[in-house]
Amino acid sequence: MNYLLMYDFVPDYVARRAAHRDEHLALCRQAVARGELAAGGAVGDPPESGLLLFLGAAVHAENFAAADPYVRHGLVTRWQVKPWNTVVGIAALVPNPL
Numbered sequence: 001m002n003y004l005l006m007y008d009f010v011p012d013y014v015a016r017r018a019a020h021r022d023e024h025l026a027l028c029r030q031a032v033a034r035g036e037l038a039a040g041g042a043v044g045d046p047p048e049s050g051l052l053l054f055l056g057a058a059v060h061a062e063n064f065a066a067a068d069p070y071v072r073h074g075l076v077t078r079w080q081v082k083p084w085n086t087v088v089g090i091a092a093l094v095p096n097p098l
Contacts, residue, residue, distance in 0.1 A: 002038075002086045005061040007050035007070070008078040014046050020069035027067060028052075036060040050076075058083070 010016065017024075031037035037060070040052035050070075054061040061081040070076050 002056065002084045003054045003058045003061045004082050004084045005040075005050075005052040005054060005065055006080050006082065007052075007076045009042075009048055009050065010075055010077055013048075013075050016073075016075055017070065020073055020075065023069045027064065027069075031060065031064055037064070053084070054081075 028037060028040060031054075036054055036056070038053045038055050041050065043049045043051055052061065052064065054064070058081050065071050065076075065079050065081070068076070071079060
């Protein structure tokens with residue numbers, strides 16, 4: 001099972017993200033290096049939300065959100081983690097830990 005971390009952004013997200021972007025991207029790169037994060041990015045133009053795909057365990061997404069400067073500094077108005085039963089593509093190759 002994989003998990004989507006879903007973010008809802010504040011209306012002025014684009015203007016405010018620059019101050020926290022380097023720290024956010026470093027957190028993303030660390031999660032990728034650990035094999036937890038497969039993909040992520042903003043949704044919309046201009047962005048109104050974000051999606052990050054975590055592999056194997058919901059706790060990876062939950063821990064990421066708790067540490068994310070976008071969440072800590074109020075750029076994210078709401079976040080949630082939902083299971084995603086990926087059936088095709090590279091993310092489907094990750095074995096279910098259950």
